[in-house]
Amino acid sequence: LVILSFPRSEGPYVDSDIEKDPQFLQAAVPEGRHFNFDQLNTKKGPPRGRVYPNGAGEQLTFQKQPNPPSLIKNTDYGDPFDFTPPHDQQLLRRIYEAIKRIDFDELIPKECTEKTTLKQYWLQTEGKQVSADDSWERFYSHIGSCDMYRDETVIDELLRDLNKFPIKTVHIMDGGTQVKLVFTFENGKQAVFKPMRFGRDYESDINHFYFSDFERHQAEIATFHLDKILGFRRAVPTVGRIVNITSDLYDKAEKKLKKTFFVSPAKNKCFVGRCDYYCDTTHAICGLPDLKEGSLQVFLPDEGSVPRKHNRSPYRRTYSKKNQLAEWQTNMDYCTNQVKAKGVYAHGRKLLDLIDLHIMDYLIGNQDRHHYESFNVFGKIPSYAIHLDNGRAFGRTDFDDHDILLPLKQCCLIRPRTLQTLLNYYSEPRSLTRALHDSMFKDPVHPILAFKHYPALERRLHDVIKAIDGCLQKVSASAMVMNHFHNSAVAEDQAEEESKINILAWSIDGSRVKVHSKLCSIFKKNYPTLTCHIPFAFFIFPILVQMCLFPQRIVCIAKYGFTIFCH
């Protein structure tokens, strides 16, 4: 019997190797600058206020949680449009010249021909009537096969109710990594609450990876509006709401959540919640003294009646601090050779959906698109990628991650409607940010974004237009602008599911079944089709036996979230 013993890490991203690995650190230093590793070992930092040698700078501290603008009565926010968008008329003319033979009026109506809603589909196929007694049910019944909603009066009513309805119970939301609460209202309907953590001006810590960045409630609200004005209508309706930590949360909280409330030394009401990352006293959610702003997103209909597919994105990042670049970030033929050739993306709307999604992600600065979900309820009618989970967007205004545009740049494909919408905003008279500003202004906790995000958005729109121009120099407009992609080299009947995989999850330091199930859920995120096996075995020997017994399975060994070995 061999007993293996490993020290437990303090938390999923507090890895001791990050401090010790000189290669990792050197990689993080800009070229041409030498990093002095001895600096890391100094126990005492320079005293505050001192000038740091060689521009060493001050360590970032955890940001304050000020009251949001919605709780401050000052309404003079200055001019949001006090900047000149980088619009290039010559670039625009070149694009219009290249696409002059594209008949947008003919193509756009054919973008999604099998148009139905849940209400119509169930009536036609099963003779089933869906109820429409409250705004949730009216929203659910109008969920469509081409977009999530169409009639904005239904959505406006839903957003009003989400913002005003009395809360009946509050639960911790399972799934995901950061704190989220589920509100159940008097009518039994539900919504996801993400609390505010930072002021609107907050910029993400430059040393955080996209996977350790904090979620931002305002990013959820802003992205809902941006998705709408881009004409996608694939994001889940989200609205701002101010809650009272005592009467709305504590009094209605389930026992597990209630235990995590406390009063801070400054006499503010706080709670911690329960989740994998940042659910501890040092990252508590605190009111000033007891009001808290957050985002409320309507709960999608129960998966039991309206199932969803969970798809792994081919443009997923590595989620590893060791191997930081995924294949698509280094191989510029990735789209041609891997994505376009892959059954699921070779025919139909999926690849164009992915490009729409990444154009939106580039604008909002979201690097965290590991999966996307789609409704699996309309039988054979192909469904769209839902623009869900945008909490890590709008983190930085001074940085544009050009890799997010690689799907567009590599595939050189775009929907006619998306192209037309982007060009319309770029050529003004109504710029993207003016349209976004007007839409977000209807939210009860406006302003949603710090205005410094507006020039960043216009700058990124300029980059998207440049990327489109770059493609049009390489391929013809008709090869780029299309409603449905077809790769004739791939047979259509292959366009089905990715093969099912099995994973045997086992954790080296895991001694409890709880850890095993957590591991399985992490694997499930990466491989949605897998069957997870949880062995009641804690040592390496049984795992080797199982590898021999089930060679057809992909066997992975992992240490609490990090894959160590996959066979």
Ligand SMILES: Nc1ncnc2c1ncn2[C@@H]1O[C@H](COP(=O)(O)OP(=O)(O)OP(=O)(O)O)[C@@H](O)[C@H]1O
């Ligand atoms: N509005 C919603 N309605 C129904 N289910 C939802 C909703 N929002 C999120 N979920 C489910 O909860 C899961 C986690 O949510 P979300 O992705 O927002 O959390 P997260 O903390 O950002 O997680 P991750 O770290 O996995 O990105 C989603 O994959 C989704 O299946």
Ligand SMILES: [Mn+2]
């Ligand atoms: Mn997320």
